Amino acid sequence: MDHKHDLIIIGGGVGGLVTASVAGQLGLDVVLVERGSALGGDCLHHGCVPSKTLLHSASVAQTVRNAEGSGISAGLGDIDLEAVMDRVRSVIARIQQADDPDRFRGYGVDVQFGEARFLDARTIEVKGNRLRARRFVIATGSQPTIPPIPGLDDVPYLTNETVFDETTLPARLAVIGGGPIGTELGQAFARLGSRVTLIEAGGQILPKDDPALAQQLRACLESEGVSVRVNTRVESAAATANDTAALTLSGDAGEETLTVDRVLVAAGRKPNLQSINPGAAGLELAPDGTLTVDARLRTRQHHIYACGDCAGPYPFTHMAEYQASVIISNAIFRMPKKADYSAVPWVTYTDPELAHVGMTVTDAQDAGIAFSIAAFPVADVDRAIAQGQTAGELRLIVSRGKIIGASLLSPHAGELIHEIALAIAEGIPLRKLAGMIHAYPTLAQITKRAAGAHFAPQLFSSRTRGFVKWINRILP
Ligand SMILES: Cc1cc2nc3c(=O)[nH]c(=O)nc-3n(C[C@H](O)[C@H](O)[C@H](O)COP(=O)(O)OP(=O)(O)OC[C@H]3O[C@@H](n4cnc5c(N)ncnc54)[C@H](O)[C@@H]3O)c2cc1C
Numbered sequence: 115m116d117h118k119h120d121l122i123i124i125g126g127g128v129g130g131l132v133t134a135s136v137a138g139q140l141g142l143d144v145v146l147v148e149r150g151s152a153l154g155g156d157c158l159h160h161g162c163v164p165s166k167t168l169l170h171s172a173s174v175a176q177t178v179r180n181a182e183g184s185g186i187s188a189g190l191g192d193i194d195l196e197a198v199m200d201r202v203r204s205v206i207a208r209i210q211q212a213d214d215p216d217r218f219r220g221y222g223v224d225v226q227f228g229e230a231r232f233l234d235a236r237t238i239e240v241k242g243n244r245l246r247a248r249r250f251v252i253a254t255g256s257q258p259t260i261p262p263i264p265g266l267d268d269v270p271y272l273t274n275e276t277v278f279d280e281t282t283l284p285a286r287l288a289v290i291g292g293g294p295i296g297t298e299l300g301q302a303f304a305r306l307g308s309r310v311t312l313i314e315a316g317g318q319i320l321p322k323d324d325p326a327l328a329q330q331l332r333a334c335l336e337s338e339g340v341s342v343r344v345n346t347r348v349e350s351a352a353a354t355a356n357d358t359a360a361l362t363l364s365g366d367a368g369e370e371t372l373t374v375d376r377v378l379v380a381a382g383r384k385p386n387l388q389s390i391n392p393g394a395a396g397l398e399l400a401p402d403g404t405l406t407v408d409a410r411l412r413t414r415q416h417h418i419y420a421c422g423d424c425a426g427p428y429p430f431t432h433m434a435e436y437q438a439s440v441i442i443s444n445a446i447f448r449m450p451k452k453a454d455y456s457a458v459p460w461v462t463y464t465d466p467e468l469a470h471v472g473m474t475v476t477d478a479q480d481a482g483i484a485f486s487i488a489a490f491p492v493a494d495v496d497r498a499i500a501q502g503q504t505a506g507e508l509r510l511i512v513s514r515g516k517i518i519g520a521s522l523l524s525p526h527a528g529e530l531i532h533e534i535a536l537a538i539a540e541g542i543p544l545r546k547l548a549g550m551i552h553a554y555p556t557l558a559q560i561t562k563r564a565a566g567a568h569f570a571p572q573l574f575s576s577r578t579r580g581f582v583k584w585i586n587r588i589l590p
């Protein structure tokens with residue numbers, strides 16, 4: 115009991131695992147505590163991995179469905195959701211190999227399964243055992259928020275924690291919430307054959323994204339048969355005959371009843387913090403329920419750090435990983451480092467994908483920054499035309515010759531956004547992107563084209579034209 119470990123990490127998701135593997139390999143006395151039965155966290159078991167695997171199967175179905183448009187005759191037979199979910203499980207199992215507890219034990223990490231709770235700021239309890247440490251990392255993730263809709267508890271609704279266990283495709287699926295989870299899974303189920311209604315309380319799907327591009331994505335979803343209702347509230351829910359559910363919706367068109375076979379709740383997340391007993395450690399929670407941390411990711415108790423979904427502000431796997439690297443610098447190497455959120459990319463993996471990096475238009479306006487938008491449509495990119503995937507647009511937010519933010523709706527936007535992320539992070543001038551050679555015909559040419567569009571008015575101005583005429587007159 116008197117032994118003080120160097121570091122105790124609570125939570126075996128990406129934030130905890132990245133910290134544990136580095137601390138262990140550097141020879142610290144580290145304990146990693148995970149309350150579930152396996153390591154990997156939400157991303158592996160109920161989040162990124164199953165959702166992207168499901169989207170892949172849905173994309174295969176859509177390709178077959180649309181094959182004729184490419185001159186290929188093909189027929190889409192029945193879709194066996196059980197087989198699709200079997201593949202989801204096999205992909206999780208494959209990736210799980212990297213999160214084998216023995217791998218971490220091999221790094222010298224003491225992996226313990228059980229729920230951790232603070233007894234005081236230096237002591238936790240796990241399965242009745244008390245553990246003390248000089249420093250702690252809290253990486254306990256988040257869980258779905260269930261909106262207080264009267265009657266919802268009577269309906270066997272799904273969340274991201276249960277939806278991947280489904281084996282029968284629902285003929286009619288209501289998705290409550292038009293954020294990334296609702297939009298991705300809504301499209302996946304629609305492409306697999308469900309009649310999907312996506313219900314969003316706010317004025318646009320993906321409210322954190324560029325409104326014009328979210329609107330274009332909405333049109334894509336609707337063209338595939340997803341019924342998208344924005345400004346719509348679910349007033350109540352009731353279980354109805356034959357295992358169906360009736361939702362009362364109120365929106366712009368008034369009140370209506372929607373009868374469905376399944377309801378998926380995707381209405382936001384709340385941090386997993388109650389179980390750790392934050393008050394006993396003297397920790398403070400922000401109004402949104404995340405742990406209050408400073409720029410070095412220290413909580414009010416400076417020896418207790420937090421990263422990932424339980425700390426905010428961006429609930430993404432790559433953010434948990436990045437924040438873990440900041441904690442490693444501060445808590446392990448003891449080199450002060452602040453988190454830098456100026457070039458954070460995020461991607462919604464619909465088809466087309468919607469990616470963003472850096473400031474949004476609202477961020478720039480709120481900061482009083484003068485900017486212009488350099489835009490280029492996907493429909494004018496030759497590779498996109500060749501592939502028959504012409505929906506979307508790149509919108510660069512440009513200030514003083516540099517990109518400060520960008521949003522891209524296009525095929526593979528999640529891959530393409532990283533060139534722009536690098537430009538923002540390294541302050542690379544837009545003219546360098548305009549001048550860089552981009553292979554033809556790639557989708558990546560859209561970045562060069564948008565940059566070129568920004569300079570075109572200047573290049574072809576009467577002043578430049580006059581100069582070109584003059585120089586060609588006087589030089590041989
Ligand atoms: C459907 C869905 C799709 C997503 N898709 C993406 C995506 O494509 N890209 C992306 O970047 N992000 C995506 N996310 C978000 C991503 O999953 C999270 O941001 C990421 O998992 C956060 O990592 P974390 O380490 O903070 O928490 P987690 O991965 O949730 O890990 C936290 C761990 O802590 C454990 N724990 C909690 N309390 C205790 C306790 N008291 N004691 C011990 N252990 C405890 C939990 O069991 C869990 O294993 C998605 C999320 C969902 C739900």
Ligand SMILES: NC(=O)c1ccc[n+]([C@@H]2O[C@H](COP(=O)([O-])OP(=O)(O)OC[C@H]3O[C@@H](n4cnc5c(N)ncnc54)[C@H](O)[C@@H]3O)[C@@H](O)[C@H]2O)c1
Nearest residue numbers: 261291292293294295296313314315380381382429461462
């Ligand atoms: N591709 C990705 O990176 C990815 C994918 C999925 C999830 N995630 C992460 O997980 C987080 C959670 O995703 P999410 O989609 O659950 O949450 P979210 O908070 O991003 O979106 C929830 C949406 O539900 C709406 N909503 C809330 N209550 C509602 C109600 N009662 N009726 C109708 N609409 C309602 C909100 O207005 C919001 O648009 C995201 O913020 C994201 O960071 C990331």
